[in-house]
Amino acid sequence: MSIRIKLLLSYTGMLVLSLLIFALAAGLFTIAATGDIHSIRDFYKVHYQLNPLTEQEESIFLELKYLAKNEPDQLLDKDLLVDYDFKLRTVRAGLYVRRESNQVFESYTFHQPQLEQYLPPYDLNNSQIRNTFNIGERFYAYAKFDFLYSDGAKGSVFVIRERSPFAEVTRRLLPILTLLLIGVLVIANLLLYRWITKSVIKPLNLLRSSAERIQEGDLGFALNLSSRDEIGQLNEAFENMRKRLQESVQLRLLDEESRKELISNISHDLRTPITNIKGYIEGIRDGVADTPEKMDKYVDIIYTKAVDLDKLVDELFLYSKLDLKQVPFTYEPVDIVAFLDDCIEELHYGMQEQGIDLGWEKRPDEPLWVLADVEKLKRTVLNIIDNAQKFMDKPKKRIGVSLNADEARVTVEIRDNGMGIAPDAIPHLFERFYRAEQSRNSTTGGSGLGLAIAREIIEGHGGEIWADSQQGAGTSLFFSLKRTTNSGGAHGTNPDH
Ligand SMILES: Nc1ncnc2c1ncn2[C@@H]1O[C@H](COP(=O)(O)OP(=O)(O)OP(=O)(O)O)[C@@H](O)[C@H]1O
Ligand SMILES: [Mg+2]
Incomplete structure (x- = not known):
């Protein structure tokens, strides 16, 4: 809500x-x-003390008062009293007459046996002729007149009216x-x-305290508010912001970590050839290469190491630029079948010299078009074939290329029958500086950047790269690319780059 x-x-x-x-x-x-009756006690009491009777009752009372003054004995006449009482009853009041301590007449409308006790004493001055009294829960208002009968006995005439019990209850x-x-x-x-x-x-x-926690740099908490109102929405936005912040902080930490690792790997990889070069130059300077043959050998070694170094620096440079997405990709429609034909043809003789049989295993007859940056794609294929050749350990060496295509993608497989890769190493192959055999001074050399570069390139194309291997039997490297329908499609640049 x-x-x-x-x-x-x-x-x-x-x-x-x-x-x-x-x-x-x-x-x-x-x-x-x-x-x-008015609900406020005093108010209604005063009111009824002043006006206990209605106008009609009052006129009857005045008649009775006149009679009491002039012919008091008439107030002993039962018939007359019954008459008056009748008149009073029609206006919901009753008559009460007393003589000394005796009751002369009591209207039966009252049904109140205790009435007599509650009536006021004689007061011949008639100083207060109107008043009220309560009997239990019932409330009465009256007008009375005290007089003397002809024989001198004291008498009173009362016109009494019971007031609404409702009012009492209300009160x-x-x-x-x-x-x-x-x-x-x-x-x-x-x-x-x-x-x-x-x-x-x-x-x-809660939101405020969370904001304060974030301000202090604490991002490792979750805001669990489940309301669906505006605050819920605010909380959701806040929680998303916290998650993004946490992610970016973690990413930054990871980046920092990997930058440190990169620097340490680079220094390590650069130091090895440099140390070698330094060693051989010192050898020459110290006169160890004292024959022209030795000198040639030393210079050759120095040259090879310098070439390795150059290659390494190139690879590092390319990898870091790819990693930072600083290399522009120039896409064009490429027939991947013809492209692989070219690659095989180009490498074929070099491979043959090393006793490696490089060729198609499954070549489609139709051209298959993909949008690709040819130069970079070639780099990928060369890196993969370079590995296949480097890690070859069989007498009958074979590197086979296959192509599979479905509606959306083409998948290239480059399979060798080399030494294979341990299953636990496979997930790490595409990490930079990763070398499955671990030994940095192995005969194969290499910086562990070849497949990392290949992955950057294929992912830059919006494709995927993965490996499958049987240790001892051989390795398959796959990469897939999105197909494009027309052969003359527009040249474009991937927005990622
Ligand atoms: N075809 C393969 N057969 C066996 N092992 C392989 C194969 N391809 C890759 N590997 C393993 O994966 C590791 C990483 O390969 P990657 O190409 O990234 O590095 P590298 O070849 O060692 O160095 P670089 O390619 O930079 O010269 C290799 O060191 C190797 O252990
Ligand atoms: Mg390699």
């Missing part, structure tokens, strides 16, 4: 709740008001209800606050 909706919901919730509470309060107030419940409603409001508020805090503030705090 989005934060906007959450906020909207929480505010709407509070609004609805307030409206509900307002409606309830208004309802209670109305009940209290229309139930003849009692109102404080509780008000407290309850305030409680509900507070609890609802707290719950909403918790909800918003949990879903908004906490994740934001």
